[in-house]
Ligand SMILES: Nc1nc2c(ncn2[C@@H]2O[C@H](COP(=O)(O)OP(=O)(O)OP(=O)(O)O)[C@@H](O)[C@H]2O)c(=O)[nH]1
């Protein structure tokens with residue numbers, strides 16, 4: 001089994017921890033970020049042959065590193081280089097949420113977009129176009145209502161595709177070319 005790390009990033013209160021709990025169940029460890037008072041939650045998820053460590057990052061509006069939370073999120077993404085980042089977004093406030101997405105893309109994180117709170121968006125009459133978003137950003141997009149367990153199976157399937165050996169090989173080949 002290959003060790004894979006996936007981080008959850010997103011604005012405050014968009015459902016990151018709900019997704020984290022749904023993915024890792026009871027296999028969680030809660031501590032603090034080294035030298036900080038901010039809580040660090042890590043969990044385990046098995047997908048096929050992959051043993052995955054899932055890290056729930058603090059909620060941030062950007063990676064500018066102005067606050068402790070932003071600094072922690074930024075350092076983890078830039079230094080630890082997780083195999084994938086699940087960017088959880090509030091589908092009812094997409095425009096505001098996509099600011100962080102742009103910064104994650106700039107940091108060359110390998111993203112999966114989880115358009116969460118789809119139930120809230122639908123109740124407000126908003127129509128989501130995940131295909132257009134995926135095409136524009138070059139990242140897979142999953143529509144979810146995490147608190148209702150909706151979209152979880154699709155998220156797991158997407159993650160599984162992303163962390164397969166071929167995905168990793170393609171990425172290291174890309175890195176070689178970019179050098
Ligand atoms: N209606 C609705 N509520 C949701 C959904 N996902 C999460 N919630 C609720 O939204 C609230 C915030 O969820 P959390 O998972 O704590 O959000 P978070 O992103 O971890 O928040 P911070 O860690 O504070 O940044 C909770 O009350 C959840 O139950 C969803 O898809 N639909």
Ligand SMILES: [Mg+2]
Pocket residue numbers: 016017018
């Ligand atoms: Mg949380």
